[in-house]
Amino acid sequence: MNKQEILNCLFSNWYHLFRRHTIKSFLRKFSEKNTENVKFAKLNHRAVVQLGGKDTIEHLQGLVTNDVTLLPSSKCMYAMMLNTQGRIDHNLILHWNDGEVLIDCDESRADIFMKLLKRYKLRKKVEILERNDLNIWQSWNESCSNVMPDVKHHVCANPDPRVKLMGWRVVSCDQPCDDVMMTSSKDYHIWRYKVGVPETDIDLPPGKSLPLESNLDFMHGINFHKGCYLGQELTARTHHTGVVRKRLIPVEILEGKVPEPGTSLRSENNKSAGRLRGVVGGKHGLALIKLDYEGQILTTSGGTKLKGQRPLWWHNEGRSYSDGA
Template sequence: MNSDWQQFLQSRGAFIENGQVVHFGEPAEDIRRSGSEPILADLSHFALIRFTGEDAQTFLQGQLSNDVRLLNGRNSQWAAYCTPKGRMLATFLLWKDDADGYLMQLPTSLREPVQKRLSMFVLRARVKISDASDEWVRLGVAGPGAAQIVEAQFESVPGAAHELLATTAGSVLRLAGECFELLCAPEQAPKLWTALAAHCRPVGSSRWDWHLIRAGIPVVLPQTQEEFVPQMANFELVGGVNFKKGCYPGQEIVARTQYLGKLKRRMYLAHLDSEQAPMPGDPLYSADMQEQASGMVVNAAPAPEGGYDLLAVIQTSSAASEPIHWKSLDGPVLHLLKLPYPISA
């Protein structure tokens, strides 16, 4: 997090730990009101990797699950970086930054290892990979009326998911529904934050994460690396996989999963009534699988009505017929909710 920006947020009451805004003094109230009011969140818990050079597009095209050639500076896309076995090492947002540059936004905890791994495959390609996290301040605005609030500051607002609008005040990206990401230079950020805070409730990073969870968008974290092929986490359903683009690590297995055989696991949205927080990577159990785990928590965040909302990859047969329990067969039961998009095995 940019040091000047951190000082500004702290002057506005932010409690910051490990470069991440935890809350603004009323965490319980933030949780309770985040489902019914527009929220404003600093997104420094995500990092940026910049790719520049004549071969940047070709390099990324050969590494990622989506078709980088479709990025034109006015849009973004979800994409994944997979192992040769098709298991996701990271999920991220990708967009074109300038004539030959691209920005990849992913959890801060994964920035260094993913950047290092990708750098190993540059070889003789004319590509430069660098950490661009402090070059931009990124803000999240979400919830009821978010579009009108954003439009008041930028004079226009993207109408469709993944549309990117660049203005003199910064860039606006619509992720899904009423979730917007705003990018601006650090020196412009205090003025923009102040204007937005007049209409939104400043909150910690978990409130933004909750909106992504409710939108059914998975975020791979260190605890869940190499656990899922993209389809297990519904990643093709949110536009994160292009099946016509050609080769990339794991492409053969991802394609085989799509066109051959039956997918045995899918990601579900669920609610858990618990005072203890579920964590990414926590195992899930059902009676039909006995002592073998039938699923895993992907992401979780406190829910406005109490307890936690979460995304979980679960055996489809278990989800259809059995109660799903958290951490043990006698643990709390997950209550499955409806995702904003249809899923099928």
């Protein structure tokens, strides 16, 4: 090997060593930077109901909008339980946990939800109980939606099945992480309103809200190919007609006092445009708006001005959507 070949070999080895070191250093700094921005909030407005027994999947399959037979492989899914008229009764996140299903539901209506589960159980082999020892936590990062939190203490931890921008959903007895920024549930509500995700009974009034107007289809919460389930008829008919004229979209208050939930909204030409569902932080909210008026300045009778904008992860012409990645 001559002198030039030796120099080329040394340069090549040095270059690849430097390149590997640079990439590792970049990835480490990127990870550290984004981990620093991870927020964790305990969601006291959510409760955990556990279902176990050999007929658990069959029982849930006839009650909720999603295909529960896929839960053992997907580990986590979004779904709703409708009433017999096809309107939303309960919005749920289902977690698979070693043969049992942990259902993340609204805390204020957990007793009602459990009564419904027991009413429709009939002779199925299913055990239903509320897990007061478990809590629901949310982890998110506004600058990077897919960062995996360093969860040390948990029963289940999965990417939020609704929208990737929402981060991670965690079921845990204790605080799941020791070295992250713990924040309030108010910060969580502000973030989900910015993203455009409904969750509470204010956003989804029980017995009044329709699942497709509430974006259940865009948030991976319904399977149109599964068998029959409670309240299916109206939802299936609406889906097959392809016409959904109103949807829940995030709104921002531009000026004026914060309106009450349920306040009517008027368009720029003074036509009925929809209704406000809720506001958090004095600025961000959700409203059920006719899609013809999306993007316009809307007003209330009290003079408050708002603007609604469809989320970036949302659909294109009502037919497709992205997942916020």
